[in-house]
Amino acid sequence: MIAHVHDxxxxxxxxxxxxxxxxxxxxxxxxxxxxxxxxxxxxxxxTFAGLFRIELWSPEPGFISQDTYNRFFTxxxxxxxxxxxxxxxxxxxxxxxxxxxxGAKDLAFPKLNMTSLYLYWLGAAIAIISxxxxxxxxxxTFYAPYSISQNPAVLWMLVAAFVLGFSSILTGxxxxxxxxxxxxxxxxxxxxxxxxxxxxxxxxxQIFATPVLAVTLLLLLMENFFGIGIFDPKLGGDPILMQHFxxxxxxxxxxIIVVPAFGxxxxxxxxxxxxxxxxxxxxxxxxxxxxxxxxxVWGHHMFVAGQSEVADTVFSFLTFFTAVPSAIKVxxxxxxxxxxxxxxxxxxxxxxxxxxxxxxxGLTGIILAILSVDIHLHDTYFVISHxxxxxxxxxxxxxxxxxxxxxxxxxxxxxxxxxxxxxxISIFVGFNLTFFVQLIMGSQGSPRRYYNxxxxxxxxxxxxTLGFAVLAFGLFVALINLLVSLKSGETAPQNPWGAMTLxxxxxxxxxxxxxxxxxxxxxxxxYEYPSEKV
Amino acid sequence: xxxxxSSGLKEHEVAHHFDDLDQEFESHKTGMWLFLASEIMMFGxxxxxxxxxxxxxxxxxxxxxxxxxxxxxxxxxxxxxxxxLTMALAAYHGQQxxxxxxxxxxxxxxxxxxxxxxxxxxxxxxxxxxxxLPGRFWHGEGFTDPHTHVFFGLYFMMTGLHAxxxxxxMGLMIWCLxxxxxxxxxxxxxxxxxxxxxxxxxxxxxWIFLFPMLYLVGT
Numbered sequence: 001m002i003a004h005v006h007d008x009x010x011x012x013x014x015x016x017x018x019x020x021x022x023x024x025x026x027x028x029x030x031x032x033x034x035x036x037x038x039x040x041x042x043x044x045x046x047t048f049a050g051l052f053r054i055e056l057w058s059p060e061p062g063f064i065s066q067d068t069y070n071r072f073f074t075x076x077x078x079x080x081x082x083x084x085x086x087x088x089x090x091x092x093x094x095x096x097x098x099x100x101x102x103g104a105k106d107l108a109f110p111k112l113n114m115t116s117l118y119l120y121w122l123g124a125a126i127a128i129i130s131x132x133x134x135x136x137x138x139x140x141t142f143y144a145p146y147s148i149s150q151n152p153a154v155l156w157m158l159v160a161a162f163v164l165g166f167s168s169i170l171t172g173x174x175x176x177x178x179x180x181x182x183x184x185x186x187x188x189x190x191x192x193x194x195x196x197x198x199x200x201x202x203x204x205x206q207i208f209a210t211p212v213l214a215v216t217l218l219l220l221l222m223e224n225f226f227g228i229g230i231f232d233p234k235l236g237g238d239p240i241l242m243q244h245f246x247x248x249x250x251x252x253x254x255x256i257i258v259v260p261a262f263g264x265x266x267x268x269x270x271x272x273x274x275x276x277x278x279x280x281x282x283x284x285x286x287x288x289x290x291x292x293x294x295x296x297v298w299g300h301h302m303f304v305a306g307q308s309e310v311a312d313t314v315f316s317f318l319t320f321f322t323a324v325p326s327a328i329k330v331x332x333x334x335x336x337x338x339x340x341x342x343x344x345x346x347x348x349x350x351x352x353x354x355x356x357x358x359x360x361x362g363l364t365g366i367i368l369a370i371l372s373v374d375i376h377l378h379d380t381y382f383v384i385s386h387x388x389x390x391x392x393x394x395x396x397x398x399x400x401x402x403x404x405x406x407x408x409x410x411x412x413x414x415x416x417x418x419x420x421x422x423x424x425i426s427i428f429v430g431f432n433l434t435f436f437v438q439l440i441m442g443s444q445g446s447p448r449r450y451y452n453x454x455x456x457x458x459x460x461x462x463x464x465t466l467g468f469a470v471l472a473f474g475l476f477v478a479l480i481n482l483l484v485s486l487k488s489g490e491t492a493p494q495n496p497w498g499a500m501t502l503x504x505x506x507x508x509x510x511x512x513x514x515x516x517x518x519x520x521x522x523x524x525x526x527y528e529y530p531s532e533k534v
Numbered sequence: 535x536x537x538x539x540s541s542g543l544k545e546h547e548v549a550h551h552f553d554d555l556d557q558e559f560e561s562h563k564t565g566m567w568l569f570l571a572s573e574i575m576m577f578g579x580x581x582x583x584x585x586x587x588x589x590x591x592x593x594x595x596x597x598x599x600x601x602x603x604x605x606x607x608x609x610x611x612x613x614x615x616x617x618x619l620t621m622a623l624a625a626y627h628g629q630q631x632x633x634x635x636x637x638x639x640x641x642x643x644x645x646x647x648x649x650x651x652x653x654x655x656x657x658x659x660x661x662x663x664x665x666x667l668p669g670r671f672w673h674g675e676g677f678t679d680p681h682t683h684v685f686f687g688l689y690f691m692m693t694g695l696h697a698x699x700x701x702x703x704m705g706l707m708i709w710c711l712x713x714x715x716x717x718x719x720x721x722x723x724x725x726x727x728x729x730x731x732x733x734x735x736x737x738x739x740x741w742i743f744l745f746p747m748l749y750l751v752g753t
Contacts (some may be wrong), residue, residue, distance in 0.1 A: 108552035108561040150677055173568045181561040184549075210575035219583070219691070227669030228687025230583055235669055236594070236681035241586050245579055514551070 025110035031096030038074035045079035070137035079142030085478035089260035103184025123164035130156030172206030198263025201287035214248035247298035261398030268351030273340025286325035319369035346420030352403025362390030382442025408492030415485035426474025433467025598685025607749035617646030625731035706730035
């Protein structure tokens with residue numbers, strides 16, 4: 001038990017040494033360790049992307065071999081999905097902020113939280129082992145029969161994803177219990193910051209979808225070791241069943257990835273418009289609606305996999321429904337901006353970038369949900385571009401924007417605003433250069449995952465690779481700017497942005513060990529700015 | 535959970551980040567229910583797989599199911615359901631702070647669970663003898679349908695995963711037994727035995743679906 005004399009010292013200084021980090025159950029320290037870990041893997045996953053983008057500069061084979069190319073895009077996919085975009089926002093920002101935004105001392109289960117982090121590290125370590133034991137080239141989707149050919153690297157990858165799944169389930173469980181039981185007095189459901197609502201919706205999906213992935217991966221392992229014959233067509237199994245199981249998790253996973261980003265967007269846009277959010281309940285419940293509908297649309301990944309036409313039609317129809325809550329969010333954010341006093345600080349630039357990127361990411365999703373169109377676009381660069389507009393253009397942009405927004409609270413330091421903006425703008429421009437052109441080449445039929453391509457697509461690939469360079473530049477500017485601020489940044493005031501949520505109004509910068517010197521009593525909503533009350 | 539468990543008869547201490555015992559108990563309970571929900575999703579996927587197999591190769595399914603001894607399955611159902619009762623009684627006595635009755639019921643539950651595992655191992659060894667093993671190790675004879683081995687693949691997968699849950703449940707019972715030996719359950723604090731009871735109910739529940747789906751559908 002931590003000595004109570006230290007209660008009012010900030011969480012950085014309360015203890016020192018490596019063990020004070022490794023053995024901590026403090027949600028803030030765990031959040032920071034998630035932040036460092038996911039950032040590291042983002043760098044690794046991005047490096048693989050950079051390497052195969054260089055290869056794709058020319059249609060001729062050259063820079064890397066075909067096998068290496070297959071490995072690199074598999075590694076890029078597995079690392080980015082399981083080690084970066086799924087855990088990043090809940091693990092890093094969610095952990096750090098959820099108790100602060102609720103007015104609680106910690107998450108409901110601090111030790112379980114530490115267990116999640118350790119499972120994440122264990123999964124990450126196993127994933128790294130798989131880099132060295134062979135060629136993992138099944139793609140991140142682990143489709144049978146690629147994934148049941150007893151390739152040792154794929155086996156390790158399966159185990160890694162299995163372990164990471166449990167980390168995700170435990171995080172989700174912890175969040176739901178915390179939101180239900182740990183709210184400060186006066187913190188009613190409709191006074192919760194929208195980031196909390198988004199974490200809640202995410203946690204529902206983590207708890208209900210991830211176990212299905214776990215058992216799918218387990219079945220794949222059993223298929224590899226024993227040949228139990230459930231997925232292997234040679235033994236009478238059904239490889240399409242594996243795809244159903246996989247997407248039953250992995251479609252909700254797409255929303256596990258993006259819904260927390262919506263929460264961050266709501267925080268950024270309200271704070272820097274100085275306005276109450278337009279349609280609080282609509283935004284809150286649209287997150288929950290996405291979580292629920294997200295369970296019913298997995299079949300749209302399998303329109304050309306030999307599903308029945310009835311199933312295709314139903315899944316297509318249901319997929320259109322997801323557009324409704326998504327559109328509600330975009331319209332409400334835009335309306336929040338209207339007549340707000342907008343301040344273009346670095347985090348807000350990320351917020352606006354999300355509005356732009358997610359609109360493209362969402363609308364291209366509608367295009368792909370149309371059955372006849374999907375048959376043309378399936379497995380082309382159009383799909384790649386679509387989900388990067390969501391996973392990178394929305395989630396990672398929100399993650400980086402959220403880091404810029406909460407950095408002063410987490411570290412007690414202000415970063416350089418000019419370089420913050422340079423980073424944000426470069427990321428926005430670089431990202432769109434990289435991926436917009438892929439929509440065009442995809443619509444012209446250029447297939448994804450191929451090592452070679454027709455010479456007429458060289459110009460598209462070259463623009464995309466150049467865009468990647470700009471994107472990478474932006475990411476490094478942001479990273480270096482943040483790291484430099486740790487050394488030489490100005491000391492951050494308690495509430496540098498004038499935000500209204502508890503972590504800014506009631507917690508010190510950086511927060512004390514148990515977050516608040518006194519449990520805050522909440523008397524108003526999270527975005528009620530004083531000027532509006534006049 | 536407070537870390538003061540090491541010495542004898544100490545009262546339960548509410549963990550630092552909770553306001554009171556109620557909040558702590560409610561949190562643990564919500565968490566447990568959510569965990570059970572995720573378990574049901576996990577087994578649910580396996581049941582879906584089983585039903586897909588049933589509709590795809592009904593002949594193989596029936597042949598495999600026939601090969602199982604429903605009497606042994608019925609005995610195990612009896613063991614598990616009875617242990618469910620004794621575990622519920624243990625949890626009830628835990629809430630009353632009645633340590634000696636908690637211990638009696640826990641020991642009974644553990645014995646029934648052991649009985650379940652003994653019968654299970656008898657069944658497993660019969661499968662090993664007959665060679666009705668999953669896929670690659672299959673050398674079963676006298677089966678007409680070439681896909682019968684898939685039934686046994688799923689049989690081992692599902693009952694095996696369930697058996698792991700039985701073992702975990704027994705571990706929880708032993709843990710509660712230790713707590714009870716230290717006389718720590720009170721009317722105010724009985725979280726572990728309540729949680730172990732909930733978990734054991736899930737183990738029961740899964741078996742209630744496994745038994746008819748595997749043993750009875752084919753007969």
